[in-house]
Amino acid sequence: MTSPTATPAATGLKAGSVLEIRDLHVTVGDGDDAKEILRGVDLTVRGGETHAIMGPNGSGKSTLAYSIAGHPKYTITGGTVTLDGEDVLAMTVDERARAGLFLAMQYPVEVPGVSVSNFLRTAATAVTGEAPKLRTWVKDVRTEMAALEMDSAFAERNVNEGFSGGEKKRHEILQMRLLKPKMAILDETDSGLDVDALRIVSEGVNRAKADSPVGVLLITHYTRILRYIKPDFVHVFVAGRVVEEGGPELAQKLEDEGYAAYVKDSAEQAATEKTALEATQQ
Amino acid sequence: MSSNDTSNDTSNTAELDTADLSTAELAHEEKAALAAELFAPGVGAQAGPPTTPATATGSAGDTPPGAHSHGGPVLTGQPVPTGSPAERFTSTDPDAFPKPTGREEEWRFTPLRRARQLLDGAPSDARLQVESDLPEGAVLTSVEAGDPLLKGLPEPVDRLAALTRQRSNGATVLRIAKEAVLDRPVTLRLSGTGAEDVVWGQLVVEVGAFAQATVVLDHAGLAKYSGGAAFLLGDGAQLTVVSVQEWAPGTVHGGQYDSVVGRDASLKQIVVTLGGDLVRLVSNVSYTGTGGQADLYGLYFADETQHQEHRLWVDHATPNCRSNVVYKGALQGEQAHSVWIGDVRIRPAATGTETYELNRNLVLTDGARADSVPNLEIETGEIVSAGHASATGRFDDEQLFYLCSRGIDAETARRLVVRGFFADVVQHIGIPELQDRLMRTIEVRLGALPELDEQPVEVG
Numbered sequence A: 001m002t003s004p005t006a007t008p009a010a011t012g013l014k015a016g017s018v019l020e021i022r023d024l025h026v027t028v029g030d031g032d033d034a035k036e037i038l039r040g041v042d043l044t045v046r047g048g049e050t051h052a053i054m055g056p057n058g059s060g061k062s063t064l065a066y067s068i069a070g071h072p073k074y075t076i077t078g079g080t081v082t083l084d085g086e087d088v089l090a091m092t093v094d095e096r097a098r099a100g101l102f103l104a105m106q107y108p109v110e111v112p113g114v115s116v117s118n119f120l121r122t123a124a125t126a127v128t129g130e131a132p133k134l135r136t137w138v139k140d141v142r143t144e145m146a147a148l149e150m151d152s153a154f155a156e157r158n159v160n161e162g163f164s165g166g167e168k169k170r171h172e173i174l175q176m177r178l179l180k181p182k183m184a185i186l187d188e189t190d191s192g193l194d195v196d197a198l199r200i201v202s203e204g205v206n207r208a209k210a211d212s213p214v215g216v217l218l219i220t221h222y223t224r225i226l227r228y229i230k231p232d233f234v235h236v237f238v239a240g241r242v243v244e245e246g247g248p249e250l251a252q253k254l255e256d257e258g259y260a261a262y263v264k265d266s267a268e269q270a271a272t273e274k275t276a277l278e279a280t281q282q
Numbered sequence B: 001m002s003s004n005d006t007s008n009d010t011s012n013t014a015e016l017d018t019a020d021l022s023t024a025e026l027a028h029e030e031k032a033a034l035a036a037e038l039f040a041p042g043v044g045a046q047a048g049p050p051t052t053p054a055t056a057t058g059s060a061g062d063t064p065p066g067a068h069s070h071g072g073p074v075l076t077g078q079p080v081p082t083g084s085p086a087e088r089f090t091s092t093d094p095d096a097f098p099k100p101t102g103r104e105e106e107w108r109f110t111p112l113r114r115a116r117q118l119l120d121g122a123p124s125d126a127r128l129q130v131e132s133d134l135p136e137g138a139v140l141t142s143v144e145a146g147d148p149l150l151k152g153l154p155e156p157v158d159r160l161a162a163l164t165r166q167r168s169n170g171a172t173v174l175r176i177a178k179e180a181v182l183d184r185p186v187t188l189r190l191s192g193t194g195a196e197d198v199v200w201g202q203l204v205v206e207v208g209a210f211a212q213a214t215v216v217l218d219h220a221g222l223a224k225y226s227g228g229a230a231f232l233l234g235d236g237a238q239l240t241v242v243s244v245q246e247w248a249p250g251t252v253h254g255g256q257y258d259s260v261v262g263r264d265a266s267l268k269q270i271v272v273t274l275g276g277d278l279v280r281l282v283s284n285v286s287y288t289g290t291g292g293q294a295d296l297y298g299l300y301f302a303d304e305t306q307h308q309e310h311r312l313w314v315d316h317a318t319p320n321c322r323s324n325v326v327y328k329g330a331l332q333g334e335q336a337h338s339v340w341i342g343d344v345r346i347r348p349a350a351t352g353t354e355t356y357e358l359n360r361n362l363v364l365t366d367g368a369r370a371d372s373v374p375n376l377e378i379e380t381g382e383i384v385s386a387g388h389a390s391a392t393g394r395f396d397d398e399q400l401f402y403l404c405s406r407g408i409d410a411e412t413a414r415r416l417v418v419r420g421f422f423a424d425v426v427q428h429i430g431i432p433e434l435q436d437r438l439m440r441t442i443e444v445r446l447g448a449l450p451e452l453d454e455q456p457v458e459v460g
């Protein structure tokens, strides 16, 4: 992005991929314990755009992220997710990643006995379809690790094992840089980071945006990260739905007023729906 | 005092047992009195931690652990009744133990029929073939039965161990000179040459004060073998012991490993059991002074019909010592059976103790059975931390999801996770060639695992 007017969002020029989420309904739990968490999510993210999803704790933001990535814990009960027209929901987890989706997790998982370097290379090989050339690969990894201010000894550690919160998030962004996805979902990548780490991690995301027309779905609870990563759109997410959408100015409104009004509206709406439902059942 | 949260265990567990334990504090004087009674050196067979040498054994100028007393009146003669029901019976006399019937706590998991030949205890002159690599500073020698060195060793805890002590008729002794820092590991390659006669063996490894050594016991071949080993660490000594069981099918291997950790000494023990029909190893650790450390790592991989049993007993009887137990095992095949018993005892005198034990079993196929029994007894409230966790289950869904979400296919992800599961323990050995060899063996065995491809793709 060289100037604001040249952004794909602003010009409407086709720049890469489109992720389309339509009326997505998701439950967790089985049988009688099944609980609907996503209640009809609609969202379109184009390559080059950055969408911030902001919502209170428990509103279903991680559920949305995991559902797109294909975590087995979540059951899709309705709706569609497509990437460039392809049915994402029909793909296995690894196929989704190879199709160009990437999820930076809120809580990255420890994998004992698997070194970061082995993991990264295996992942890169899987995503690109061939083993990366050793020399350029080592250089790429080193360069990006240095940019993320990660010690090179890091590569020999086991994946996420004993990592601090900040190290885990840097490691997630390192993967984003190396795997070069078309769509990146960043689930609270900012939470638990001090100001320095937040800046370093944000710069990593901005480098990815500068290098390729990646679409970014930036999930966050706070507005803080939006000072470093500028969103084109802001969506307010409450009780499993997008309840308001706008431009960056919406973030400022949330900063000033919080989620209270939305949460109240949403509760009232849910109550109305429940009454309506009961009425039809009688 | 802080406590240790052991419940942040993310694996997919069939059984999850965690503990966050501490006990009421005893009055200080009361503890001190109890301690003096309990832990004086030279107390009788049934009391206290594994007994330690009451006198120096005069070996190679080393300071064997236990040659010095650490507080408390020196009692000699009569055993002191401790009143604790958890006290272990120990004796050098095989007949002091009843013949195992399978109902005894220490034998209830073991397939006694397979152990029969060992438990019958017939004398034998059969030996394992020994090939040794001895760096400078390490001396291999032997002592006759009745040598004072043997009298001072921790006593056998079961009939097989007592038989072994008696039948082995002396011992092989490895001495690491005081302050020696070995430039490479001591390797004893112990090969079985047949299963007709039982091989009885006893090894004593004496590590002089402030010495640093790694000792590898590399078991292979076919044998019916019962081998005791005692590792005596002088003050400030650092010893890594690696015991590899890559036995041929048909092998039965029993053994009691006793480690006596001196003041500020540190022991790292890595037990890797891959081969043999039946392997049953009892590892005991005691401390003779303050500041001792013991890291006990174990790895086992039980296939069809293999029985692999590891029993641990860490006895904290002195202040400010640390122990850490990590045993991981994988099982495949309907009859595969592993047993892990982890006993940790923190006696009243062992204030400032820090201990953690973990057993994790990965069940690769239906029908395999992993028994896991952690047991933590704490008799003082003044500890740093104490915890244990035991988990037995299938693949960890979260780990597989994480790998797959990076484009790695489910089959490769499973291999990475299992390989990592093993590598996690193997990498503590610190000898690259041996690590590579063990990982290759494991990979070959994983390759011969058709079920791995057929496992339901839970992250699909």
Ligand SMILES: Nc1ncnc2c1ncn2[C@@H]1O[C@H](COP(=O)(O)OP(=O)(O)O)[C@@H](O)[C@H]1O
Residues within 6 Å of the ligand: A028, A029, A035, A037, A055, A056, A057, A058, A059, A060, A061, A062, A063, A064, A073
């Ligand atoms: N596995 C699960 N089982 C039961 N409830 C769950 C599970 N995962 C999430 N939830 C519930 O779903 C709701 C949304 O959770 P989540 O998506 O993590 O929200 P957010 O990321 O916005 O904080 C919460 O009420 C949470 O308790």
Ligand SMILES: [Mg+2]
Residues within 6 Å of the ligand: A061, A062, A063, A106, A187, A188
């Ligand atoms: Mg969340």
